[in-house]
Amino acid sequence: MNKLIYILSVSFLLSSCSASGNRQQEKDLTIKELAGMFRQPPVDYRPYVWWHWMGSNFSKEGITKDLEAMKEAGIGGATIFNLTSAVQESQAPIENNPWPEQTYRSEAYWEALEHAASEAKRLGLKLGMQNTPGYSTTGGPWITEERGMQTLVSSQTKITGDRLVELSLEKPELPVYKGWGASNKQATYYRDIAVMAVPDKKNAAVGEVIDISGSMDANGLLKWNAPAGTWTVYRIGHAPTMANPHPLPDDLIGKVLEADKMSKEQSLYHWQNILDPLVEHLHDYIGTTFTHILIDSYEAGDQNWTPGFRDDFIRQKGYDPLPWIALKQSSEENEQIGKFDEDFKEVVNRLYVDNGWKVAKEMINKAGLQFYWEPYYGPFNTAECVSIPDLPMGEFWTGGDGAISPEITNGAKEAGKRLVGAEAFTGRPEISQYTEDPAFLKHSTDGSFLSGVNLLFLHHWVHQPFDDQYQPGMGMGWWGTHFGRNQTWIKPGKAYFTYLARCQMLLQESAFVSTKENVLHRSMPDAEIYFVINPADTDLNGRFAFGVKNRVPELWYADRGIIRRVHDWKESGDSTYVDLTLHPDESVFVVFPKNKHGGYPDLVLPAVDVIQESGRVLEGNWKVRFEPKLDAAFEQDFSVLSDFSRHPDPSIKYFSGTATYTKEIEVDASSIGGNKRIILDLGELNDIAEVKVNGENAGVLWYPPYQTDITSWLKPGSNRLEIAVTNNWANRLIGDEQYPADFEWGQDRGVEKGRAMKAFPDWFIRKQPRPSKERKAFYIWCYHRKNSPLQPAGLVGPVRVVEQSLKVYD
Template sequence: MNNLVSPGGVEISRIEVVETPAPHACLTPRGRHRVSLFRRHPLARWVCGLGIVAFLVIAAMGADVLERGFEQPPPETRPWVYWFWLNGNITSNGITADLEAMQRVGIGGVLIMEVDQGIPVGPVDFMGKSWRALFQHVVAEARRLGLSVNMNNDAGWNGSGGPWIRPEQSMQKVVWSETNIAGGGRFEGTLAQPETVAGFYRDIAVMAVPTPGSYRIASIRAKALYETAYVGGIARDKLPAEMVIERNRIVTLTPKMDRAGRLAWDVPAGQWTILRFGHTSTGLENAPAPKTGRGLECDKLSREGIEANFTGMMEHLAADNRVKPGRSQLGLIATHIDSWENGAQNWTARMLEEFRKRRGYDLLTFLPVITGRVVDSLEVSERFLWDLRQTVSELVVENYAGRMRELAKANGLRFTVEAYGGPCDNLPYGGRADEPMGEFWSPSGAMETCKGMASCGHVYGKPIVGAESFTAGNQERWREYPASLKALGDHAFCEGINRFVFHRFALQPWPEERLPGMTMGPWGQHYERTETWWDQTPAWHDYLARCQFLLRQGRFVADICYLQSETPPQGFGDHPRRGYDWDECPAEVVLTRMTVKDHRLSLPDGLSYRVLVLPQTETMTPRLLRKIKQLAEDGATIIGAPPKYSPSLSGYPQCDEEVRTLAAQIWGTCDGAKVTERSLGQGSVVWRAEPEKVLLRAGVLPDFASDEPLGHIHRIVGDTDQYFVANPTPRRVATTASFRVTGRVPELWWPESGRRERARLYEPQAGLTSVALMLEPSGSVFVVFRAKLVKEEPVVSVSLDGKVLVSARPSPRPHVQVVKAIYGVPNDPPRTRDVREKVQALVDAGEDSFQVAHLADGDDPAPNMLKTLTVDYTIGTTVHSVKAQDPFVIHLTPETLNVKVEKARYGVLSDPLRTRDVRAKVQRLVDAGESSFTVARMAEGDDPAVLVVKTLELEYTRNGEHVSTQGTDPDTIDLKAPVFEQAPRVVELRNDATGHPHLLAFQPGLYHLVTSTSKQREYKVGSLPTPIEIGGPWQVHFSPDLGAPPSVAFESLVSWTARPETGVKYFSGAATYTKTFVLPREFLARGRRVFLDLGRVEVMAQLKLNGKDLGTLWKPPFRIEITGAARHGENNLEVRAVNLWPNRLIGDEQLPEDSDRNPDGSLRSWPGWLAEGKRSPAGRIAFTTWRLWKRTDALLESGLLGPVTVTSASEIDL
């Protein structure tokens, strides 16, 4: 049975049973589960002594926990924000106002960082007396408001450091000086002291080597960890003897040099180079920190380094705020290390002994390798460098991250970390934290860190995986809002993230409103209480909390585990997700946590996989290969090719012989050609193959499939399967999805509203359940399987007048017949291949989409050259043709559109120097069969305006029809349907309040329903009332003090930017539209439901009808049922619309200057009128610390654009 996980991430393996009047399971503020077990189960007093009460409790309460947590998400599941304090500009009033604003709209916690970022210096010194008093105020207010606080472990956002770190406690690097001498005499002289940083230097060793030739090891700075970068395999080239230093000729001179660096030595004949090795500080400081919080980065390879940093800051804050170990509480609960942006290090005071302990040999005589010279051979030197990097990786993981967690726990804190970018393997680094974190950027970028950190959380048993969310460059400029962020956030959920930490909220220090106020330089989402739409966000935050609650329950489901290569520092891999999900795991997990149970690769936390895929590398340590052999013998399926060597110098050369011996025992006669698979013990070994095909051959169906491209993630909670499914497109989709679940009834849990209902269109199939899904643009749903399937006849399809509208039966896979497939260099027959049979084999195996470069496997017609694939194929009688080059994915689908791109401009369209003609790029995507893509992809390979939001202007013909559209980087261009064009709504199946099924018909005609047993029902819907368009005039009331007149009459719905009034044209904020309209009695006839559609809204709206609050519409479609609020005759409608800040900021740029600015828009100093609490003397409405808009920038369409319509549907009782 799988453990439930509380919203705070606590596994429920032991349940406290107490008397309580509550009739259901509930969550206390501390995350403990209190269950009225004695009342509900009288025998519990007896069974409790048998030690099995936990199983009964989970069985009884599991459903209640899920339902209650979904409907009313607990505080622990709410999203957080990065709360940036800016350069000492901190006030208690600002702190309270910020925290109250967060709590009011549903933010659950803050991650605090203080940075400088071009903001003028304020009066509060970092970690000074006033600063610590203000931090105590933060913690007290957070406890009062029910919020959690995570404090970064230093000033700035990277690393661990500060003014309390002494040079000898800082990050260290090996340095050396060289003295070239001729032999055959006596040398007496002073060796130059190597580079000395921060006034600190210590000698390591002095040695002399025969002066070699000029050869230096490639990429030595990365291989010796003077910088962080991915390092490839081990080079084994043979070098001329004069380029190699024989180790037995290295002379150790350390005892011969005195403290002043003077050396006396009788030099043998020949040319010699004396190397004086030492170590010094890297000089790196924590950044971007205020001056008073800046200092050296601590040593990451020794426990003493992070201890010094923790003692200098977090220990004081924990003591100041009475944080007690072992108690879950609000207020200060965690400390954090952010992404590694502080370079590399390759030394620490105890490096010699640590290296010998871990690698089994002395590194001193290999020190010349760090200079790029070759000792003994290139292969030996490369192996030593591997050992050096592996040792550093282990020390970072154990002595930095591991020790940090120990210190945090001892002080009552959790530890969170963005575990990537450093000189160590990412997954073990993140595995030492309580909560690993990734990050993702808007409009795109860094999503691989989310999948990577999710894998880390899964394989190391961490139930919460956070993410720095929606980070942006200066292109964001107050342009984003919840609806524009949702699809990207859903993508992160599908990658495995279950805690969003919005990047970012800048502390607003002023007692009076300054709008939009303080920024964190030009960076990040402007996600502050000063946003125009801040008070409209509770529904969005409720959505996120519901998702995060469910996505923390139970365990992740994946079929494939990809073993990472032993190539320190190891980053993240990328693998296809063709119906079977996956995790990555490092060697450490295989060695210490992985076993085999029932032929599955199992981890202690309940997660398991069907196959283990080995990395495509020639090297593996004998220890890891021995464990691979054991796993196979115990029943696991292993996929991969045999390694040939160990990467290490430890035990060399015997280690290579052991690798070959083990490989022969594991793979035997399996050679990948004649023999591709063999049994080994209770398991099997498959030569390098696609794991999806191995699973399919074994009878394992895809876990998820859909007719439309949908995102998904699957978790199991006890006996409940739950799938989060998301529509990434800006169009409404009606599709069929198949789930690898049988014998249970699907339910639809809608996280936007909290509504739960039994699915009414589904069909049990062999090994699967297929469900019809109707998802709005960027819509999402949890498909939950709980109740056992009883005898019933679900509806499997609905038709109108003979046309299928929605079906639970997957569309039959069309037969693709490949007529012609040519791959290679166009117009160059010797470098071209006929790959028709290869492509047909891929298609027959279910791969309608694949990367072109895969066709080079086994027979590359033109190595190291860009190749093109052209495929002609038929589906039925229709002929299709697609073409793509190596880097692209090609799609052989029936939806190939006849699209000719006529014009495509991308960039800052008003600036020719920052605009590109991308017609050919778009046409390549179309030619490859892609009908949908994000605008940001146009920047790949040639970004015309880095860190600026760019626009794509596109004109094309689609099946002979001329179409024009445009979008900005975050938008998705769908060539099937232009932006804002949606198919009309025809039908919905939903349940009433009692769970009884109904069909809502929006169009007249004959509706035909087919059940799973082929029974048929027909329902005739007569005429429906003609939809009403609510025209003008509208009275529009603008919020005060923002430059607009109090009220303006709109004869028709137009963008505020089209109005003649200057104050309306440049208005940013909220305006309320009022209108009285007449609703005919026929709309409210028995069996009718009434809907209000606002049409287009820029960007959010709150509704009232006849005084009844209908809530906030924060994303398209801006449509809501009004049956319960509408009345026949006159109806009073209020629509409170809110837009974005840019229009007001552009309007202010038409006015005189009111502050001293730098050319980039940042402040040189605080203006006097601001300090005095006055308004701008130039008449400007807005104030911001960094101006990102110019007077000539285009205004953004704003307000209620409509058309506003009232429609009705006929409700049919099923």
């Protein structure tokens, strides 16, 4: 163990905390109330998921199963997205659609959505929706070119002056619909703004630019008495950018545009088209079960014009932008243009904020819903925009430290918003290949909490509309971490989701103060709360200094749901020093109640030290019952624990599912009395284990070290030990690739990114027996090949029973 003396000065900034927040309850909870709920947090604190409905692939049966699985797993709610069946740019939707009549906002769609709301109400879950079809940004089939995002376009004509000029000015080239589901359709809507003449000379001044708009007729014919010299005449107009929300449900591809975000008129029109039908169909659930509307992160591209922009610019900045627009096209070197560019950006931001995002907030709230938003990546000021939504959100992807932008968390603090959400664990295909598990997610989980997040929206939980025999089933193309009811470890994974809920409860019921050196400080009226993580890959044994005095610290372990006293703390100056030992990616809340033990001494375990320990390896035979996710169960004895992926039997080598190891162990009566305990140490396992002792649940181990106290369930003599180990999907999927596909693959993106199913096979559509008996899985995106490396699987051990003698502190 590395010895690291970790002295941290975490300033105590109680005065900067806001007692108000963004929560829905009427009063602040006390630390005593939180302690009482710590083991089993209420549903209100559970994480949410992004629930992706892929094209027309939705069913009432699948909706019910998805929502029931969310409830069982410890998920609190879902945000519905309506996406394409493919979700890769330039890739066609999956062909041979099972439900071609289930188009976006069809009768079948509304029936499914009402069914989802009804089932969510029955289960006590909350629902919301991404506002637009696709995941970005604001638009729909109701947005015509005229109502879409507008951009400046221009043509230029060189002329020689000192004469009457008569010529037709060419109409500017108009944008083309590009990107997702590109149709190369060119815009047809165009309106003239102005005709400006700029002298052809170096460093032309804006005062030399002439507005000759009145000299051109409606057909583009220019008649102008041009002064002497050479001139460039700019015919300036605006046209739709042709930006489209994406990735659209299959029936909408090529038919949808982004709404004009700088026009109040078009914003109102967009939100009326979003909200009015929702309220009409879901009126019984609005504000209770169906609670929020989301705008995902901005991917609509730039917009630099809207009707009325010129007047708005003059009103805000006091001068006409048109001469500058023309001058800027003729020269980028003029120093004064830099000032104009800044003014231009400020006006664009102002219109986005006032005519776009504030209108969204007003309309959504008026409909009885809350506004959730990731306010970044666009031509607007993120710091200002964080204050607008009811829930500001950031995002983080798998493979990183989990931190969201401090612009979001700092802006939320300044705006007095206690809740900060995050799109969590968005995954790239190189990383998220049905290989993810809670242990892998722990690092970025804690990093997100450290950065100020306190409500996670897990990306993703893809809707599974098909029969249960088709697993893992639908995916969001190659994107995302594969949560969902078909995930192998979704049931034992409840331990991980409960960890999220415990953390979120403490973080939501306190106000953000500061983050420093892997320590987050939050405050509530009767307690100071510090969240401490060890993001390193080695143990941390350190002394932490907290800016608190005259308080007794407690350790709240969210992974186990226990609270323990501290005996080796010291005060010096204005700080309290606490010695902590944390394993890699372990975390703990160090809580300082205002009153000793916070008024809940019966919930706080005593502090203990291990004064002596001895361990023994559990040798000999293990009975193992294999329950493959997609095949019949079978049993086999293991004389030695080993990695399944190295086994010669293909049914074990390519196994994905739950394998339950059973053994009888002897325990002496003297080992479990008094100040003694017995720890079960599983050594290496892949990926998550549920432990039972004598038929009683003794906990789920979901990240290393895989150790747990089993003393409470032991009895003298013989004890039955069961260890149910669940691995991920990868090995079964690689096993399938050993055999020819019984469907057609589409575009191949290479070894790292994989390939898509081109079309649902006829045998699937017709519900016929599968032609290939060797292939077990059914999936629309394949990350693996025949020779892809197998993932370690099963219980490798060594499994040890560790007997400890303890010193217990009162």
